[in-house]
Amino acid sequence: MLSGFSHDLVVKPSRPGIAVVWPVMRILLIEDDDRVVAALTPALNRANLYVERAATAAEALTKLDGVDLILLDMGLPDQDGLALCRQIRTASEVPIIAVTARREESLVVAALRSGVDDYVTKPYRLAELMARIDAVMRRFGKHAVSNVDEFGRIRIDAGSQQAYVDDSPVSLARKEFALLHMLVRSNGDLVTREAIMEAIWATSWIGASRTVDVHVANLRAKLGHPELIETVRGAGYRLARMGE
Numbered sequence: 701m702l703s704g705f706s707h708d709l710v711v712k713p714s715r716p717g718i719a720v721v722w723p724v725m726r727i728l729l730i731e732d733d734d735r736v737v738a739a740l741t742p743a744l745n746r747a748n749l750y751v752e753r754a755a756t757a758a759e760a761l762t763k764l765d766g767v768d769l770i771l772l773d774m775g776l777p778d779q780d781g782l783a784l785c786r787q788i789r790t791a792s793e794v795p796i797i798a799v800t801a802r803r804e805e806s807l808v809v810a811a812l813r814s815g816v817d818d819y820v821t822k823p824y825r826l827a828e829l830m831a832r833i834d835a836v837m838r839r840f841g842k843h844a845v846s847n848v849d850e851f852g853r854i855r856i857d858a859g860s861q862q863a864y865v866d867d868s869p870v871s872l873a874r875k876e877f878a879l880l881h882m883l884v885r886s887n888g889d890l891v892t893r894e895a896i897m898e899a900i901w902a903t904s905w906i907g908a909s910r911t912v913d914v915h916v917a918n919l920r921a922k923l924g925h926p927e928l929i930e931t932v933r934g935a936g937y938r939l940a941r942m943g944e
């Protein structure tokens with residue numbers, strides 16, 4: 701056990717092979733331009749969207765499983781974006797937002813006919829893209845970016861970026877907020893350190909594990925009820941279930 705974290709409640713996993721629920725939405729970013737990927741990924745992560753990247757159409761087709769939304773660059777090296785879109789549609793109803801530098805009406809119409817749900821033209825503002833993602837997710841009844849999540853005594857409003865404990869607002873730093881949001885979305889199930897590092901710090905570097913622990917310690921202190929977040933020894937964290 702880490703020393704110095706007196707608030708840690710050590711809880712053994714209640715069952716072996718405990719299910720790890722992925723608490724964030726998964727976006728498949730189909731984009732061949734590394735610079736676009738590097739610019740977009742942190743912004744999407746901050747909105748609690750986990751980014752899976754495919755650099756080609758062929759790679760994209762192998763990564764459709766479990767995806768909540770696709771951002772599709774229409775100019776890919778190996779296949780036309782419209783053709784890829786039609787191919788995805790034979791396998792999946794996942795919402796697709798097309799991104800393109802071309803504005804011709806005929807292309808927009810062709811994209812919509814190929815199964816695209818919305819359309820963003822480059823250059824676009826990040827705020828516009830996020831609003832479109834939110835709108836498409838709402839339309840599909842998926843977990844929208846600005847929804848309210850609740851678990852036990854904690855409520856998270858991702859739209860206003862505000863957390864509440866017992867209906868009282870709690871002031872959190874951005875990463876603390878994202879961390880609490882992940883825990884709330886997993887509904888009391890274990891969230892592993894690895895999942896937290898990947899979603900919030902975009903790293904699988906094991907050395908970042910300590911950073912997660914420090915943020916959890918700060919989060920516990922700010923919540924004013926350290927017992928709300930339980931430590932699962934050697935694995936990660938979860939929210940305390942009421943009445944257990």
Ligand code: CA
Nearest residue numbers: 732773775776
């Ligand atoms: Ca491209």
